[in-house]
Amino acid sequence: MGVKIVIAEDETDIRNNLRMLLGMEGFTVFAAPNGKEALELVRLHQPDMVLSDVMMPQMTGHALLQAIREDPALAPTPVVLLTARADRNDVRDGMNLGADDYLTKPFQREELLTCIRAQMVKAQSQQLAAKRAVAQAQHLALFDRVTDLPNRTQCQDLLQQALRAQNVEGQGLVLAIVGLDNLSTLTHALGAAETDGFISSLAERICAEAAQEPLSRGGVCTVARLGDDRFAILIPQWPNAEALQALALQLLSHLSRPLQSMDAEHFPVISVGICSQFTASDTPQSSLARLELALEAARTKIAQRIAIHDASSLPDVSTTFRMHNDLHRAVERNEIVAYFQPQVLASSGRIQGFESLMRWN
Structure with a gap:
């Protein structure tokens, strides 16, 4: 008709x-x-x-x-x-x-x-x-507006597939996270529009890095933008669990090189976190949470801003969070007591120093 x-x-x-x-x-x-x-x-x-x-x-x-x-x-x-x-x-x-x-x-x-x-x-x-x-x-619901990379929502879907493939086929899934630590400084210096261009250039560099050695040994990698200042790299079949430190150092070195913007070079301040040894109980949400913890750990470093989280890191992470919460409650309940102990010279009886101790009762 x-x-x-x-x-x-x-x-x-x-x-x-x-x-x-x-x-x-x-x-x-x-x-x-x-x-x-x-x-x-x-x-x-x-x-x-x-x-x-x-x-x-x-x-x-x-x-x-x-x-x-x-x-x-x-x-x-x-x-x-x-x-x-x-x-x-x-x-x-x-x-x-x-x-x-x-x-x-x-x-x-x-x-x-x-x-x-x-x-x-x-x-x-x-x-x-x-x-x-x-x-x-x-x-736009699945891809980042600035870089056109998969966004966090799409990354979770892709990660779900990667976790399922690892559980079925025994593949060695590795996740890397790249943090742009000086984003706020760049935004103030360049303005919002130029900063978007800078981030696009950094995204292109990360994608290029993911397509070549050594990352390409792990199969076809996926790069996603998790947030304003962080990118994820999904490496589906990383062959060598012992080489993660070297991988993190290479990413840190290559991605820290200057990028051109507004006719001038600007150096990105980069941190790199890597997670491995995922299990059948891991979900996309818990895996990305581990990745975020790895990035935060890397950002606390002074020299080489990298951190590797494997399965053995998880107890330490949960213990740290539990300790943090318990300390808050201990302060509220007056469970922490300060002790002061002077150091006295036996020969003269004079005080030459002191020790201070906080005891959690």
Whole structure:
């Protein structure tokens, strides 16, 4: 079935002439003598366009137009109003209600066909724009706006697949995280737009690094942007668990090289964390949490800002968190007592120093 058009016209001769003319042009036509019946046809057939007289019994063209615009399923339908009156107020009322065009009777065949073609082109353009907007929204839901890399949500989906493959095939999954520690300084120095460009350049460098030795030995790596100042690298089949320190050092060295921005070189301050030895109980969320802990550990280093977390690191991490929480409660409950002990020379009885001790009771 071709382009469908609903006609609402109370004058029988005009209605029949329009039906015949448009039918000869290849359109599929449904006609009604008033707005009420036309609205039923519109709801039934979901036409590509509506041609409606303004002055009709039971329901006017303006009322029909308003009903169409108030129905979310019908609202995008192009509506052209036909009238024997050239009254400006009539035209303005129709346009205010959302009419797409207006034809004053009597009109010529070519005038009508030109109007219909224009509305079809307009409708197709709007539909295409709407599809592009939906596609863009779907893309932005999974990919980072600045770098076009997978975002955290998409990274979790990809990580779920990688964890499943490791559990089934016994692959040695390794995750690396790259932190840009001087992002705030760069933003103040370069401005938001230039900083986005800097981050894009850094992302390209990380992707290039992931595509070559030694990372490429681990299969096709995936780079994702986890947040404003951090990137993840998923290495699905890392062959050598003993070489993670060397891998971290290489990433730190290569990614710390200066990048060009605003006709000047700017050095990224990089930290690298690496996690390995994932088990069947690991989830994407817990794995990324481990990765974030590795990055925070790397950022505390003074010289080589790297940290390696394997399965043996987990008890230490949980113990640290438990100790942190318990200390907060101990202070609130006055469970910590300070002891002062002077150091006295036995020969003279003079105090030469002291020791201080905090005891947790």
